[in-house]
Amino acid sequence: MRVFKFGGASVRNPESVRNVARIIRDHHGTDPLVVVLSAMGKTTNALEELCALFMGGQKDEMIEKYLAIKAMHFEVARGLFPDPGHHVYQVLEQSFYQLYYYITEVHGENYNYEYDRIVSTGETVSTQILSIYLNGIGLANRLVPARKLIITDANFRDARVDWIMSSQAIQEQMALSLDKDPGENLPPLVITQGFIGGTQQGFTTTLGREGSDFTAAIIAYALQAKEVVIWKDVPGLLNADPKIMNNAVLLPNISYQEAIELAYYGATVIHPKTLKPLLHKNIPLRVKSFHQPEMPGSIINNNEEGDNLIPSYIFKYNQVLVSLFPKDFSFIAEENLSRVFADFAKHGVRMNLMQNSAISFSACFDKDKTKTPALLHDLQKMFTVKYNEDLELITVRHYTRACMDRLISSKEIVMEQKNRTTLQLVVRPVKG
Ligand code: ASP
Numbered sequence: 001m002r003v004f005k006f007g008g009a010s011v012r013n014p015e016s017v018r019n020v021a022r023i024i025r026d027h028h029g030t031d032p033l034v035v036v037l038s039a040m041g042k043t044t045n046a047l048e049e050l051c052a053l054f055m056g057g058q059k060d061e062m063i064e065k066y067l068a069i070k071a072m073h074f075e076v077a078r079g080l081f082p083d084p085g086h087h088v089y090q091v092l093e094q095s096f097y098q099l100y101y102y103i104t105e106v107h108g109e110n111y112n113y114e115y116d117r118i119v120s121t122g123e124t125v126s127t128q129i130l131s132i133y134l135n136g137i138g139l140a141n142r143l144v145p146a147r148k149l150i151i152t153d154a155n156f157r158d159a160r161v162d163w164i165m166s167s168q169a170i171q172e173q174m175a176l177s178l179d180k181d182p183g184e185n186l187p188p189l190v191i192t193q194g195f196i197g198g199t200q201q202g203f204t205t206t207l208g209r210e211g212s213d214f215t216a217a218i219i220a221y222a223l224q225a226k227e228v229v230i231w232k233d234v235p236g237l238l239n240a241d242p243k244i245m246n247n248a249v250l251l252p253n254i255s256y257q258e259a260i261e262l263a264y265y266g267a268t269v270i271h272p273k274t275l276k277p278l279l280h281k282n283i284p285l286r287v288k289s290f291h292q293p294e295m296p297g298s299i300i301n302n303n304e305e306g307d308n309l310i311p312s313y314i315f316k317y318n319q320v321l322v323s324l325f326p327k328d329f330s331f332i333a334e335e336n337l338s339r340v341f342a343d344f345a346k347h348g349v350r351m352n353l354m355q356n357s358a359i360s361f362s363a364c365f366d367k368d369k370t371k372t373p374a375l376l377h378d379l380q381k382m383f384t385v386k387y388n389e390d391l392e393l394i395t396v397r398h399y400t401r402a403c404m405d406r407l408i409s410s411k412e413i414v415m416e417q418k419n420r421t422t423l424q425l426v427v428r429p430v431k432g
């Protein structure tokens with residue numbers, strides 16, 4: 001059993017859908033395969049906008065947005081199914097009609113509930129197109145709705161997975177597929193949606209943005225898969241965001257632990273929740289390029305040997321650094337620290353870095369226009385607050401002398417922290 005996950009960029013137009021089909025055909029060997037698919041291209045963003053218009057009662061703009069999303073999908077379909085009488089068009093008409101009916105007939109009340117109901121359409125239609133296309137080229141498959149596989153609570157937009165019920169549901173659905181002979185002497189091929197779940201009562205939920213990687217991990221966990229492959233538009237895991245560092249290099253093999261650390265510090269290649277279930281069952285995760293499927297890509301498994309060979313860089317922008325000085329001139333100790341942490345927790349602000357001295361405590365966090373002012377307001381009750389913004393936080397895993405010198409020479413360092421494996425610098429970008 002193997003699980004493949006394809007992201008939105010891999011199915012943004014007819015040519016890329018054909019490419020995905022080629023990859024599936026070339027890699028669908030002796031094992032059953034589950035393919036987890038995201039919404040096409042930037043569809044999820046567009047549906048989020050549609051949802052906001054729906055909730056805001058902006059009917060004309062909403063219909064316009066709906067029509068644009070629908071047109072984009074029909075355009076992709078036309079590139080794949082030249083026959084205008086092909087049944088794919090009926091299937092898509094029906095899915096879009098359901099969305100249309102909902103946004104025009106229903107009065108939205110609970111934002112997160114409506115969001116999941118509306119935004120999940122992206123994955124519904126992308127999987128319909130892929131599944132029908134694969135069937136048409138001789139890759140018989142079964143499209144199983146993720147709502148029947150990923151069972152969650154009703155915490156809409158960020159639903160929590162019920163691992164026991166989901167595992168059971170996934171195993172049952174897979175057993176059904178194994179029973180059916182696809183007729184080509186090929187092992188079963190199952191297509192499902194990433195990002196989507198369902199409550200026991202049958203309400204649609206979602207797992208949080210970019211949650212499709214996580215879906216792949218849940219399915220792999222339940223089926224004790226041999227491996228998960230995430231197909232991306234980059235060659236694999238890189239040691240830095242190539243948009244920021246043009247000399248980024250591939251990390252051929254790192255451990256789960258290292259990947260979890262990288263995700264914790266803000267690396268965005270893999271959804272952070274993805275790794276723990278795989279670690280738990282020792283299922284390797286490969287990250288491969290859908291442009292160059294023959295290249296090995298990166299592998300994340302329990303081998304730690306490659307972890308410290310290449311320094312990795314993680315950049316976080318838009319950072320705020322606060323320094324707090326107790327107003328009663330007391331030293332920084334457990335009592336006032338617990339107050340600081342309580343304030344951060346209350347406002348849902350995560351500290352990216354913290355440091356203290358006898359008389360002050362400093363913390364760096366992401367600026368957020370809804371949370372930061374309220375947090376500062378609370379902190380000011382007990383502390384004199386010094387405040388700096390527009391900073392960058394640079395984290396280097398497995399830093400070397402040379403990479404430290406390079407970083408330090410071009411920036412003004414506001415705060416620095418290091419341990420054996422990790423260097424973190426809060427810097428002020430040098431202007432000009
Ligand atoms: N389509 C969803 C998103 O863009 C889920 C995913 O792609 O992982 O967030």
Ligand code: MG
Nearest residue numbers: 008038039044
């Ligand atoms: Mg997506």
